[in-house]
Amino acid sequence: MAAKGLPIQATRLLIRAYRLYQRARIRSAPRQVPSQPNETERGFVLISHHILTGDDRAALSGRAGGLAFLCHDLIPTLRPDMVGMSPGEARYGSYLEHLVRSGAPAFCASDEVGATLTDHMQQAGVTQPVVYRFPMPSILYETASRIGQTSRIEADEPFVLYCSTIEVRKNHILLARIWQQALDEGVKLPRLVCAGRWGWMIDPLRAYLKAHPRLLERVTFTGAISDEELIRYYRSASFGVFPS
Incomplete structure (x- = not known):
């Protein structure tokens, strides 16, 4: 996905997430009911990981009572060896604890993430967070649906896809x-087609790729590509792989 489209895509994702939350709140109760019955009736400022770890967070610090946050994972806290430890990343755990203490609910993309967040807060001595699960x-x-491009098309050569930074x-x-072991x-x-831009660490x-030059005969790194290409x-x- 082209880097220049990421802010727009992120904004759309936040809007969609809030709409899904509103539907989910009507259909089912959260794991824990907020202490104030009208808490979920207020408008929330829904913040993302980027804001949690970036300078933008300072502008929101005075609104803790009206915040909710997206929680994709706790990797910056649980596996700091897996992220570039900028000052924001290093303080990610304390930011989450502050939000949970203030009563900000978490919107988790999976039950596993919700359970991990809850366990982490218990170990940190923080009150159990309010967790909502949304797809x-x-x-x-x-x-793809809007432009009528969801049907199967056959490739000239079979390939396996991994889409990720x-x-x-x-x-x-x-x-x-x-793939190198298979060659050996x-x-x-x-x-193997790896679609995504090159990132950090x-x-x-x-x-490894330099030490095994034959590998690039069977593995393709596309770099940043457009939505249409993806x-x-x-x-x-043929199928996708997800080893993250």
């Missing part, structure tokens, strides 16, 4: 080792 919307699929926590190096053992795997992957990859891939 992550796919803006890409919505775009190339960074240490996405574990591309595991796939590289699997004479096993013919489909081509990838020196080990680059070193849709074509999804429509024609």
Whole structure:
């Protein structure tokens, strides 16, 4: 996905997430009812990981009572070796604790993330967070549906797709080792296509690719691509892999 479209996509995601929250609140109760019955009736400022770890957070610090936050994972806190530790990333855990103490509910993309957040807050001695579970919307699929490009198309060559920013926590190096082992053992795997821009902490992957030049005969790194290109990859891939 092109980098220049990320702010727009993030804004759309936040809007979709809030709408899904409103529907979910009507259909089912959260794990824990907020202490004030009218808490969920107020308008929330829904903030993302980027704001949690960036300078923008300072502008919202005085509105803690009216905030809610998206929680995709707790990697900056639980696995700091997997992220670039900017000052914001380093304070990610304390930011979350502050939000939970203030009563800000968490919108988690999976039950596992909600359970991890709850366990972490219990271990930190923080009151159990208010957790809502909502399905992550796919803006890409919505775009493909709108332009009538969701049907299967056959590729000239079978391939396996991994769509992700190339960074240490996405574990591309595991796939590289699997495909290299297949080459060493004479096993013919489909081509591996890694779609996504290059990110941070990838020196080990680059070193592995340099040490195994034949690997690039079977593994393709596309770099940043457009939504239209990514849709074509999804429509024609044999299957996807998710080793992060």
